[in-house]
Each structure stands twice: as C-alpha cells, then as structure tokens.
Amino acid sequence: MEENRPKDGNLKKIMYALIAVAVVLAAALVYIWFERTSLVNELNLEKEDLTAQMIALQNDYATLSSDYDSINSQLDSSREEVSQLIERIKKTDATNRAKIRQYERELGTLRSIMRNYIVQIDSLNTLNQKLTADAAAARREAAEIRRQSEELSKTVEDLSGQVAVGAVIKGRGIRLDAYNASNKITDRSSRVVRLMTTLSLVENDLAPKGPVRVYIRVKGPDGILLTNGEQRTFNFNGEPMICSASREVDYQGTEVEMSIYLNDVSEYVKGIYTVDVYTEQALLGSAELMLR
Numbered sequence: 693m694e695e696n697r698p699k700d701g702n703l704k705k706i707m708y709a710l711i712a713v714a715v716v717l718a719a720a721l722v723y724i725w726f727e728r729t730s731l732v733n734e735l736n737l738e739k740e741d742l743t744a745q746m747i748a749l750q751n752d753y754a755t756l757s758s759d760y761d762s763i764n765s766q767l768d769s770s771r772e773e774v775s776q777l778i779e780r781i782k783k784t785d786a787t788n789r790a791k792i793r794q795y796e797r798e799l800g801t802l803r804s805i806m807r808n809y810i811v812q813i814d815s816l817n818t819l820n821q822k823l824t825a826d827a828a829a830a831r832r833e834a835a836e837i838r839r840q841s842e843e844l845s846k847t848v849e850d851l852s853g854q855v856a857v858g859a860v861i862k863g864r865g866i867r868l869d870a871y872n873a874s875n876k877i878t879d880r881s882s883r884v885v886r887l888m889t890t891l892s893l894v895e896n897d898l899a900p901k902g903p904v905r906v907y908i909r910v911k912g913p914d915g916i917l918l919t920n921g922e923q924r925t926f927n928f929n930g931e932p933m934i935c936s937a938s939r940e941v942d943y944q945g946t947e948v949e950m951s952i953y954l955n956d957v958s959e960y961v962k963g964i965y966t967v968d969v970y971t972e973q974a975l976l977g978s979a980e981l982m983l984r
C-alpha cells in the first residue's frame with residue numbers, strides 16, 4: 693500500500709500541471725480572439741470610411757459640368773470608374789488589406805483627376821468670358837467707327853458750301869513715315885521709335901489768316917487710335933475727338949510745309965497704319981503706311 697502512494701502523488705502533480713496548461717491555453721485563446729475581433733472591427737471601420745469617401749467623391753463628380761463635349765465625355769468615364777470602384781469595395785472583405793490599400797490609392801488618383809477637371813473647366817470658362825468680352829468690345833469699336841464715319845460724311849456735306857467758295861484750308865502731299873533710333877526711315881515694325889506725318893497747307897487767299905492747329909489721328913492695324921501721354925482733344929464739327937498729336941503753324945494764305953511727330957508709343961506691330969489729318973474746320977486728307 694505504501695508503494696502506491698508516491699505514484700498517486702505523481703499523478704496528482706501531472707494532473708495539476710495539465711490543468712494549469714489548459715488554463716494558460718484557454719487564456720491565450722481568449723486573448724487572441726479578442727485581438728482578432730478588435731482588428732476585424734478596425735478593418736471594417738476603415739472599409740466603411742473608404743466607402744464613405746468614395747461616395748462623397750461620386751457626389752463631387754456629379755456636380756461637375758462643362759459646356760465642352762470632350763470634357764463631358766471624360767467626366768462620364770471618370771464617373772463610371774468611381775461607381776465601379778464603390779462596388780468593388782463593397783464586395784471586398786475588410787480583412788483583405790492589400791485590396792483596401794489598392795482602393796485607397798485609386799481614390800487618390802480619382803481625386804487628382806477631378807482637381808484637373810476643375811482647373812480645366814475654370815480656365816475654359818475664363819477664356820470664354822474673355823472672348824465674349826473681346827467680341828463685345830470689337831462690336832462697340834465697329835459701331836464707333838461707323839458712327840465716326842457717319843459724322844465725317846455729315847461734316848463733309850455741311851462744309852461743302854464753304855469749300856465751294858474757297859473758305860476752307862486744304863492740305864496736300866500727306867505722307868506717313870516711320871523712323872528708327874538713328875532718325876532714318878524704316879519699314880520694320882520692331883525698329884520704329886516714332887512716326888512722322890508731313891503735308892502742305894495749300895495756298896488760299898480766301899482762307900482765314902493766323903494761327904492754325906493741325907491734328908493727326910493715327911490708327912494701328914487693329915483700327916485702334918494710337919496715343920501717348922500728351923494726347924489731347926479737339927472739336928470737329930462741334931464734337932470732341934481725340935487726336936494722336938498736333939502742331940500749330942502761322943498760316944498767312946501762302947503754302948506752308950509742316951511735319952507732325954508721334955512719339956512715345958509703347959509698341960508697333962506689323963500691318964497697315966493710317967493717318968487722318970484735320971483742322972477744326974475740315975478733314976485735310978489721309979495716308980497709309982505698311983510696316984513689316
């Protein structure tokens with residue numbers, strides 16, 4: 693009987709050891725289960741957040757619109773990509789971290805594409821507004837030119853009686869030349885520093901004697917009047933007009949040769965320039981200059 697007691701004691705020790713191991717294993721399993729459950733919950737939240745971001749991006753794409761067919765076609769393609777990506781996210785298990793990271797990168801790419809669309813649309817809208825404004829300005833300028841032409845025709849008719857009796861000073865030999873920095877005539881637009889209009893006031897004993905101011909209006913190839921800081925106005929047929937430059941001479945009924953310079957114009961471009969020469973009583977004539 694005494695020989696069996698040690699064996700019983702050993703069995704108890706082994707049993708207690710097995711129970712302890714079982715307790716430790718159970719605790720480890722419980723810990724692992726809680727950790728896995730916590731990780732799965734975090735991954736599910738991450739997936740839900742990614743899905744919410746994609747839906748927000750889908751709504752942002754829905755608000756974008758354009759007046760250009762090419763951009764609208766690209767927008768439709770991107771909207772389809774967003775919709776497909778949302779469906780793929782919904783079908784992907786949250787624990788598939790590689791796929792979730794891939795979808796996050798695709799989300800970043802689609803956001804970047806949307807920002808580019810916004811920049812393109814804003815740029816095109818700005819350009820369209822500018823073109824519309826330019827067209828309106830061109831129509832106003834054309835209307836102004838027509839108005840001035842009509843006024844000029846009316847002035848010629850009103851002064852025709854005075855011209856018939858020789859009371860109006862006339863001009864002849866009107867010429868427009870361009871000069872470079874060396875004071876030589878040039879036809880290269882890039883070298884022009886000033887324009888000079890030359891003419892003669894015709895001899896006329898019946899015309900009023902005394903100081904006469906002659907005005908020039910020089911227009912560029914775009915039809916816009918060239919002026920500088922010294923621009924002034926004059927009255928022609930009772931209406932104020934802006935001139936490019938002017939000069940006063942003493943007219944005593946004999947022929948007077950004169951020159952009028954136009955300086956300090958910021959830039960000259962290629963094309964045909966025109967000059968109209970006036971006194972306050974009449975249009976003396978016009979001339980053209982081609983710059984290349």
